[in-house]
Amino acid sequence: MRTLLLTLALAGSLAAQVRYEDIVKGPGRDWLTYAGSYNGWRHSPLDQITPQNAGSLVPKWVYHVPNARGLRTNPIVHDGVMYVTNTNAVYALDARSGRLIWSYVDARAEKSGVNRGAAILGDKVFFFTSDNYLTALDRQSGVVLFSKQFADVNDGITSTSAPLALKNMVIVGSAGGDGGIRGFIAALSADDGHELWRTYTIPKPGEPGSETWGDAKIMEYGGGAAWLSGTFDPDLNLLYWTTGNAWPDFNGNVRPGDNLYTSSLLAMDPETGKVKWHFQFTPHDTHDWDAQSWPMLVDMEYEGKPRKLVLHANRNGFFYVLDRVTGEFLNATQLTDSVDWATGIDKNGRPILVEGKDPTPEGNWVCPSVKGATNWMGQTFHPDTGLLYILTLEQCGWFSLSSQEPEPKKNFPGGGATEEGGQVILRAIDPKTGERAWEYPMTGFGRMWTGTVSTKTGVLFSGDDDGQMVALDAKTGQHLWNFNMGELSTASPITYQVDGKQYVAVASATAIFSFGLFEKAEPLDPPKITKK
Amino acid sequence: MRACLWGLLLVLPLSAQHGRYESESKHPFIGQPEAIAAGAKLYGRSCAGCHGPDGSGGRGPNLVRRPMWHPLSDEKIFTTIRNGLPGADMPATNLTDDETWQLVAFLHALIGPAAENPPPGDAVAGAEVFWGKKAGCSGCHAIHGKGGRIGPDLTNIGGLRPMAVIRESVLEPGKELFLLGRELVTVKMKNGSTLRGSARNRDNYSLQLIDRDGKLHLISMRDVAELEIQERSAMPDDYAKRLSSQELENLFAFLARQSLRDHAPEGE
Numbered sequence: 086m087r088t089l090l091l092t093l094a095l096a097g098s099l100a101a102q103v104r105y106e107d108i109v110k111g112p113g114r115d116w117l118t119y120a121g122s123y124n125g126w127r128h129s130p131l132d133q134i135t136p137q138n139a140g141s142l143v144p145k146w147v148y149h150v151p152n153a154r155g156l157r158t159n160p161i162v163h164d165g166v167m168y169v170t171n172t173n174a175v176y177a178l179d180a181r182s183g184r185l186i187w188s189y190v191d192a193r194a195e196k197s198g199v200n201r202g203a204a205i206l207g208d209k210v211f212f213f214t215s216d217n218y219l220t221a222l223d224r225q226s227g228v229v230l231f232s233k234q235f236a237d238v239n240d241g242i243t244s245t246s247a248p249l250a251l252k253n254m255v256i257v258g259s260a261g262g263d264g265g266i267r268g269f270i271a272a273l274s275a276d277d278g279h280e281l282w283r284t285y286t287i288p289k290p291g292e293p294g295s296e297t298w299g300d301a302k303i304m305e306y307g308g309g310a311a312w313l314s315g316t317f318d319p320d321l322n323l324l325y326w327t328t329g330n331a332w333p334d335f336n337g338n339v340r341p342g343d344n345l346y347t348s349s350l351l352a353m354d355p356e357t358g359k360v361k362w363h364f365q366f367t368p369h370d371t372h373d374w375d376a377q378s379w380p381m382l383v384d385m386e387y388e389g390k391p392r393k394l395v396l397h398a399n400r401n402g403f404f405y406v407l408d409r410v411t412g413e414f415l416n417a418t419q420l421t422d423s424v425d426w427a428t429g430i431d432k433n434g435r436p437i438l439v440e441g442k443d444p445t446p447e448g449n450w451v452c453p454s455v456k457g458a459t460n461w462m463g464q465t466f467h468p469d470t471g472l473l474y475i476l477t478l479e480q481c482g483w484f485s486l487s488s489q490e491p492e493p494k495k496n497f498p499g500g501g502a503t504e505e506g507g508q509v510i511l512r513a514i515d516p517k518t519g520e521r522a523w524e525y526p527m528t529g530f531g532r533m534w535t536g537t538v539s540t541k542t543g544v545l546f547s548g549d550d551d552g553q554m555v556a557l558d559a560k561t562g563q564h565l566w567n568f569n570m571g572e573l574s575t576a577s578p579i580t581y582q583v584d585g586k587q588y589v590a591v592a593s594a595t596a597i598f599s600f601g602l603f604e605k606a607e608p609l610d611p612p613k614i615t616k617k
Numbered sequence: 618m619r620a621c622l623w624g625l626l627l628v629l630p631l632s633a634q635h636g637r638y639e640s641e642s643k644h645p646f647i648g649q650p651e652a653i654a655a656g657a658k659l660y661g662r663s664c665a666g667c668h669g670p671d672g673s674g675g676r677g678p679n680l681v682r683r684p685m686w687h688p689l690s691d692e693k694i695f696t697t698i699r700n701g702l703p704g705a706d707m708p709a710t711n712l713t714d715d716e717t718w719q720l721v722a723f724l725h726a727l728i729g730p731a732a733e734n735p736p737p738g739d740a741v742a743g744a745e746v747f748w749g750k751k752a753g754c755s756g757c758h759a760i761h762g763k764g765g766r767i768g769p770d771l772t773n774i775g776g777l778r779p780m781a782v783i784r785e786s787v788l789e790p791g792k793e794l795f796l797l798g799r800e801l802v803t804v805k806m807k808n809g810s811t812l813r814g815s816a817r818n819r820d821n822y823s824l825q826l827i828d829r830d831g832k833l834h835l836i837s838m839r840d841v842a843e844l845e846i847q848e849r850s851a852m853p854d855d856y857a858k859r860l861s862s863q864e865l866e867n868l869f870a871f872l873a874r875q876s877l878r879d880h881a882p883e884g885e
Contacts, residue, residue, distance in 0.1 A: 193877075226833065613843045616848045617845065
């Protein structure tokens with residue numbers, strides 16, 4: 086009997102674990118990885134909230150995250166529990182009520198900074214501290230299983246991304262590129278955090294790509310940070326990871342050449358870290374246009390042939406379509422109206438440059454601004470509408486050049502940049518043509534970092550540039566509902582289901598909000614409570 | 618006990634590192650044994666009368682165990698010593714800058730994480746106490762995922778709490794009266810089943826419980842027929858008798874070394 090019970094208990098707890106296969110399946114009731122699925126879609130098959138009833142959404146609960154300011158966290162939900170992060174901290178909440186179950190705060194971290202969320206695999210919840218520890222916590226009780234450092238914060242490396250957990254590993258990318266670092270992407274063991282492989286985004290002298298730098302000393306600190314998690318194709322067994330700008334950001338004179346592999350997309354073997362192909366969006370970038378925006382993995386008929394594509398809206402103002410098996414450049418179209426540094430992208434995928442758009446000592450006016458035509462905000466692909474939903478920013482700015490000698494690790498960007506006015510516009514884009522199906526212009530100051538999520542029923546949720554959550558009809562862009570959260574949103578929404586009820590959750594600057602359909606409250610009779 | 622702790626603090630090899638964490642100052646006296654010893658003398662002369670010889674309070678507040686313990690910045694301590702707290706009993710001082718920093722260095726060592734000033738017991742022997750049956754600590758507490766889930770995780774206890782707090786939590790757990798978040802409960806459900814464990818959250822509408830096997834249960838109060846709450850700490854209160862003073866010192870030495878951000882934990 087005991088044996089039988091033990092077996093049953095084991096089966097019960099094992100079933101509740103998160104298996105790699107569960108994440109591969111994509112979201113259902115749970116939301117198991119940053120974008121919901123490895124392909125980056127931020128799209129859910131849940132169907133309770135529809136265009137017809139979205140008007141009766143109400144907040145179900147709010148959790149005020151201690152000491153929060155500009156939260157970037159993307160909630161993860163499993164088995165009725167939501168995991169959110171703040172800098173050097175994780176909070177497990179009852180996803181039905183927002184009540185705190187456990188928290189973990191690493192008070193002795195050597196650095197604080199933004200954190201984009203947790204990951205889950207097996208019984209472990211993973212997150213990165215700002216000073217580069219991978220910490221694994223028991224998903225039910227929050228006890229520490231291990232905490233292992235993978236990079237030294239004194240080298241200018243810091244961690245801001247959500248971990249990407251797959252198979253038996255956790256993938257991390259380095260942040261800190263604007264201060265002069267050698268960027269990298271690494272795989273760490275999900276069992277104990279030991280490093281399985283590390284691939285640098287900047288070559289060493291003599292390695293392929295080193296000929297694109299001109300100055301070996303600058304190349305050593307060439308940037309190419311990898312601060313946003315990537316996407317993954319389990320069938321091709323390829324990781325898709327974007328890299329940040331070259332360093333010094335605004336001074337290209339000291340690094341003549343394309344500066345590989347900065348501002349690029351890398352397709353990598355997750356078992357070895359080997360780069361199968363790369364594509365550079367902005368060769369020799371001088372405007373801090375990191376390529377950090379989601380590489381969306383979509384299979385569709387393209388120019389008469391079924392193709393495996395990667396769609397990428399870039400900070401430089403163009404929307405790219407590549408073959409994700411080979412990295413072949415297929416097409417690029419203009420993402421925002423205000424692009425003045427290039428007249429287009431040529432047949433090889435290189436920008437057709439406008440002369441005189443580099444930063445100058447007195448300042449040079451360039452569009453897009455340093456924040457970019459889009460950025461790391463979560464974007465959505467809806468398989469039924471076939472449209473890609475992207476938060477774009479119409480904004481220009483001044484770019485200036487400093488004549489100061491570049492000093493790595495001193496947060497020296499080689500100049501400066503401003504963000505002047507501008508408007509956020511949510512755009513639905515047909516990936517086959519790059520044409521806009523509809524637009525939803527927003528009011529605000531161009532300061533949001535929020536993103537989108539869609540449902541099977543055709544509701545698209547987005548934060549806006551004014552601190553509101555908005556529901557739109559994914560087909561038409563028609564407004565369905567909005568709610569004022571009272572502060573700017575700097576993270577992307579998700580959707581999940583617990584006890585048969587669908588919720589939509591998002592982090593505002595300091596709190597987690599969860600919304601659901603209105604239900605009349607039933608009176609509750611308290612149980613008999615005794616104290617002894 | 619107080620006298621004993623006081624004595625220990627004075628003779629400890631105070632080897633705290635400094636400047637490693639954001640809340641720490643870079644002042645050279647922080648972590649410097651001579652400065653700490655000089656500060657200890659100053660403390661005994663000027664501060665102990667109100668704050669207690671071991672910082673546990675008296676007429677003035679407890680400096681070690683505060684309700685929401687978190688590291689105070691060294692500069693803030695410096696300013697408070699220098700200027701006093703107008704409107705409260707804490708007077709301004711006329712100590713020199715160096716003397717004030719010596720006092721800050723002593724307080725930093727006193728209220729800083731135990732891992733920075735581990736007590737002199739045998740941590741390897743302390744591990745045997747922790748994992749052994751006589752103390753039974755690991756029945757409720759986990760370190761690196763090994764052990765029970767009912768009590769607080771101790772993987773990083775030395776990195777989080779001052780020695781005086783760890784000591785008090787072991788020897789006088791009854792002092793902690795605020796149990797919400799750690800109550801032991803028995804929940805009789807309307808469907809006839811019964812759950813027992815630690816209520817990580819309990820309000821009038823929901824309850825989140827970790828059972829003895831470390832399994833989490835999310836409970837709606839609508840489904841609860843009866844709730845029994847234990848009003849005292851689940852932590853046994855007989856360790857002063859159950860363990861010898863040597864075993865206790867060894868256990869403290871072991872716990873002090875449980876820190877995620879220092880040397881590898883000893884005695885495992």
